[in-house]
Amino acid sequence: MKLSQMLFVTLRENPAEAEIPSHKLLLRAGYIRRIGSGIYAYLPFMWRVLQKVSQIVREEMNATGAQECLLPQLQPSELWKESGRWDTYTKAEGIMFALEDRQGRQLGLGPTHEEVITTIAKEMIQSYRQLPIHLYQIQTKFRDEIRPRFGLMRGREFIMKDGYSFHTSEESLKKTYQDMDQAYRNILTRCGLKFRAVEADSGAIGGSGSQEFMVLADAGEDEVLYTEDGKYAANVEKAISIPKKAKSSPFNSYEKRETPKCETIDKLCNFLGCSPSNIVKNVLYEAIFDNGKTVLILVSIRGDQDVNEVKLQNELTKLAHNYQAKALLTLTVPDETAQKKWASKALPLGYIAPDLADDYIEKQKDIEPQFLRFVDHTAVDLKDFVTGANETNYHILGANWGKECNLPKLMVDLRKAKAGDISAHDPNQKLKTARGIEVGHIFQLGTKYSEAMGATYTNEQGEEKPFVMGCYGIGVSRLAQSAVEQSYDKDGIIFPVAIAPYHAIVVVPNISDTEQMAVAEKLYNELNSQGIETLFDDRDERAGVKFKDSELIGIPFRITTGRSLKDGKVEVFKRATKESQDININEVVSIIKNWVETAIKS
RNA sequence: CGGGAUGUAGCGCAGCUUGGUAGCGCACUGCGUUUGGGACGCAGGUGUCGCAGGUUCGAAUCCUGUCAUCCCGACCA
Incomplete structure (x- = not known):
C-alpha cells in the first residue's frame, strides 16, 4: 500500500480524551477514532491488526476441533427470560442494551451468547452421539458499560471471540477446558504478549472453575497475586492466603472507654496505642436483590484486613433465596443519603459493634428488618479485642465473643488477600502483586444454562440429561490494544511482528x-x-x-x-x-x- | 448512580474574573527556499463559542436550565 493513497493522518499532540499510553498512541497513530463514548471506528491499520489477531485465534480454535459460526446480535428477550438473566442484565446496573421493535417485542443487543447457543443446542443436539461439540464466533458485542474507559480496553461495542462447548460429562468438559487453556496460551504467545493465567471468580456468568488470562501491564485494571515459585496465581478477587498473625491484645480486662474522634482504624490505633489486628472492624453494606428487597449487612472483620466485595457478593447470592430473590442486583457501602432511606435514627458511624441493634432499621416494606451479620474468620479468632460501643465517641476494649459480644452465626471467608500475605500452598512463599489486563476468560459452566432452559440430550441409557457446558472468551480488540500497552517507547508503538498491520x-x-x-x-x-x-x-x-x-x-x-x-x-x-x-x-x-x-x- | 472537571477552528489550548472587533500553536491551501530526524518565509481559508432560555443597547464572557464528554468508585472480554 502506498501511503500517498491511504487515509493516513497522524497527530503530533496527544488527544485530551486519552489517559493511558496505548490509547494515546492508537489515536495519534491513526489506528482508531472515537465516535461516541466507548464507541470507536477501527481505521485501516487497526482493522488489519484485528484481522491478524482474529486469524491467530481462529487457527488455534480450529486446531482444537472447535467450529466457527456467527450468531445474531439482536436477541429476543424470551431467551433471556428463560435463563433468568433478562432482569439482571437490563435493570439497575445491567449491561445489556435493550430495545423494543415496532410490534412491541422486547429485544436485547447481545452482550454474550449463552442463551442463543443453548437454544441452538437444545433444538439440534438430541443424542449423546453428537457430543462433545464446541462452537465459537468472532463478533462485535454490545455492553452498556457504566463507565467506558481507555479506548478499546472497555468499549461499549467491542470484538470478542466467544466459544461454547457441550458435553455429556464433567470429564469431557474438563478435557475441552484444558484444551482451551492450551489454545489461549498459544494465542497469546503467538501474538507476542507477556501474560499470566490466573484463577478467577466466575462472577455473573456463573459456574464452577474459571481461569483468566492476564496481559501484564501497569495500566491493567486488575490486580494479580502470585507466588514466585509459579505454583499460584489468582485474581485478587479470588485469591486466598494466610493472613499475618494478630498481635496479642494489650487489653486484658473489659472496659468501655471514651475515644473521641476515633472513627477510623488508624485514629483509634493511635489513640489507644494498639495494633489494627486487635480491633474488630464492622463494615456496613446495603444489598438490593432482584425482587426489590433491600438487606442491610454488617461484616465484622479484623481491623488490619479488608473485605473482598466479590466474596461477599457470592455469599449474598447463595442466601438470595432466604429473601425470596434469585439474584443480587447491587452491593454498596451506603452513603448518607442511602442511610436516610432506612435508618430510624442516626447511626453511630465509626463506633458500630457487631451486635448493632436491629431497631436502627425502620420498619418498611421491601426492607429486611434485621441486619444480616457476617463474621470473617480473622475476627472469630480474636481475644480481648477492641470494637465499637454502638455509641459515638465510645469503644469497648478487652471484649470477647460470647461474653461482651455475640458472635454472628455466619462465619465465612470474606477477607481480601494482599501482597505480603503467606501463600496457602507453601508457608515459605509470600504473595506478590502485579497489574494485568484481562484479555481471556474460560469457564466451566456446568448445567446452569442447560437446566434453566431445558436443553437436554438423550444418553446411552435413554435418559434425558442437561448438557454440561463450558464457555470461553477472548477480547480481540482489547487484546490488540493490550499489545500496544505492553510494547511502546517514547517514539510510538512497537508492534509484535505477528500482529503488526x-x-x-x-x-x-x-x-x-x-x-x-x-x-x-x-x-x-x-x-x-x-x-x-x-x-x-x-x-x-x-x-x-x-x-x-x-x-x-x-x-x-x-x-x-x-x-x-x-x-x-x-x-x-x-x-x-x-x-x-x-x-x-x-x-x-x-x-x-x-x-x-x-x-x-x- | 455518587464525587470531581471540561465543552471556543480538524487536534491541543488561551480569552470568561472586569460584557463591546473571536485569538494562539499544530494541521490544512498556494508560492518560494530547504531536503536523513516532526524545516523556514510570505500569503490564505477555517468557527451555529455544546444547546435552550433569560438579563442587557450589546453575551464566548453574567444568570437559569439542559445535553455531551472526561477523570475517581461499583460492572467486565
Missing part, C-alpha cells in the same frame, strides 16, 4: 530523486510478491517526518533508499531495538523475509 515499510527520503524512487519501487514490489506485507512511504514529505511516522505507527522493519545507495545498499532499521544496518539491495528482500518468518514462528 504491515511487516515492513519502504521509505524514500526524497521522492524527486529518481534513483531513490526506482530502487524503492522495486523493493516494495518484490517484498510484497514474497508475501512480506509492505507499505511504501512515497509522500512528498521531508525524511524526518517519514521516519517519525514509521516509528509512531510501529512497523517492525524499515527500509530506507537514501544515501547508502551509492554503495549499492539500503538502510534497514528494526523498530523494536532501533538497530540499523546497511544491506545490499539484492539481499535485502530475502533477509527481511527471513526476519519476518522467524519472528512469526517463535
Whole structure:
C-alpha cells in the first residue's frame, strides 16, 4: 500500500480524551477514532491488526476441533427470560442494551451468547452421539458499560471471540477446558504478549472453575497475586492466603472507654496505642436483590484486613433465596443519603459493634428488618479485642465473643488477600502483586444454562440429561490494544511482528530523486510478491517526518533508499531495538523475509 | 448512580474574573527556499463559542436550565 493513497493522518499532540499510553498512541497513530463514548471506528491499520489477531485465534480454535459460526446480535428477550438473566442484565446496573421493535417485542443487543447457543443446542443436539461439540464466533458485542474507559480496553461495542462447548460429562468438559487453556496460551504467545493465567471468580456468568488470562501491564485494571515459585496465581478477587498473625491484645480486662474522634482504624490505633489486628472492624453494606428487597449487612472483620466485595457478593447470592430473590442486583457501602432511606435514627458511624441493634432499621416494606451479620474468620479468632460501643465517641476494649459480644452465626471467608500475605500452598512463599489486563476468560459452566432452559440430550441409557457446558472468551480488540500497552517507547508503538498491520515499510527520503524512487519501487514490489506485507512511504514529505511516522505507527522493519545507495545498499532499521544496518539491495528482500518468518514462528 | 472537571477552528489550548472587533500553536491551501530526524518565509481559508432560555443597547464572557464528554468508585472480554 502506498501511503500517498491511504487515509493516513497522524497527530503530533496527544488527544485530551486519552489517559493511558496505548490509547494515546492508537489515536495519534491513526489506528482508531472515537465516535461516541466507548464507541470507536477501527481505521485501516487497526482493522488489519484485528484481522491478524482474529486469524491467530481462529487457527488455534480450529486446531482444537472447535467450529466457527456467527450468531445474531439482536436477541429476543424470551431467551433471556428463560435463563433468568433478562432482569439482571437490563435493570439497575445491567449491561445489556435493550430495545423494543415496532410490534412491541422486547429485544436485547447481545452482550454474550449463552442463551442463543443453548437454544441452538437444545433444538439440534438430541443424542449423546453428537457430543462433545464446541462452537465459537468472532463478533462485535454490545455492553452498556457504566463507565467506558481507555479506548478499546472497555468499549461499549467491542470484538470478542466467544466459544461454547457441550458435553455429556464433567470429564469431557474438563478435557475441552484444558484444551482451551492450551489454545489461549498459544494465542497469546503467538501474538507476542507477556501474560499470566490466573484463577478467577466466575462472577455473573456463573459456574464452577474459571481461569483468566492476564496481559501484564501497569495500566491493567486488575490486580494479580502470585507466588514466585509459579505454583499460584489468582485474581485478587479470588485469591486466598494466610493472613499475618494478630498481635496479642494489650487489653486484658473489659472496659468501655471514651475515644473521641476515633472513627477510623488508624485514629483509634493511635489513640489507644494498639495494633489494627486487635480491633474488630464492622463494615456496613446495603444489598438490593432482584425482587426489590433491600438487606442491610454488617461484616465484622479484623481491623488490619479488608473485605473482598466479590466474596461477599457470592455469599449474598447463595442466601438470595432466604429473601425470596434469585439474584443480587447491587452491593454498596451506603452513603448518607442511602442511610436516610432506612435508618430510624442516626447511626453511630465509626463506633458500630457487631451486635448493632436491629431497631436502627425502620420498619418498611421491601426492607429486611434485621441486619444480616457476617463474621470473617480473622475476627472469630480474636481475644480481648477492641470494637465499637454502638455509641459515638465510645469503644469497648478487652471484649470477647460470647461474653461482651455475640458472635454472628455466619462465619465465612470474606477477607481480601494482599501482597505480603503467606501463600496457602507453601508457608515459605509470600504473595506478590502485579497489574494485568484481562484479555481471556474460560469457564466451566456446568448445567446452569442447560437446566434453566431445558436443553437436554438423550444418553446411552435413554435418559434425558442437561448438557454440561463450558464457555470461553477472548477480547480481540482489547487484546490488540493490550499489545500496544505492553510494547511502546517514547517514539510510538512497537508492534509484535505477528500482529503488526504491515511487516515492513519502504521509505524514500526524497521522492524527486529518481534513483531513490526506482530502487524503492522495486523493493516494495518484490517484498510484497514474497508475501512480506509492505507499505511504501512515497509522500512528498521531508525524511524526518517519514521516519517519525514509521516509528509512531510501529512497523517492525524499515527500509530506507537514501544515501547508502551509492554503495549499492539500503538502510534497514528494526523498530523494536532501533538497530540499523546497511544491506545490499539484492539481499535485502530475502533477509527481511527471513526476519519476518522467524519472528512469526517463535 | 455518587464525587470531581471540561465543552471556543480538524487536534491541543488561551480569552470568561472586569460584557463591546473571536485569538494562539499544530494541521490544512498556494508560492518560494530547504531536503536523513516532526524545516523556514510570505500569503490564505477555517468557527451555529455544546444547546435552550433569560438579563442587557450589546453575551464566548453574567444568570437559569439542559445535553455531551472526561477523570475517581461499583460492572467486565
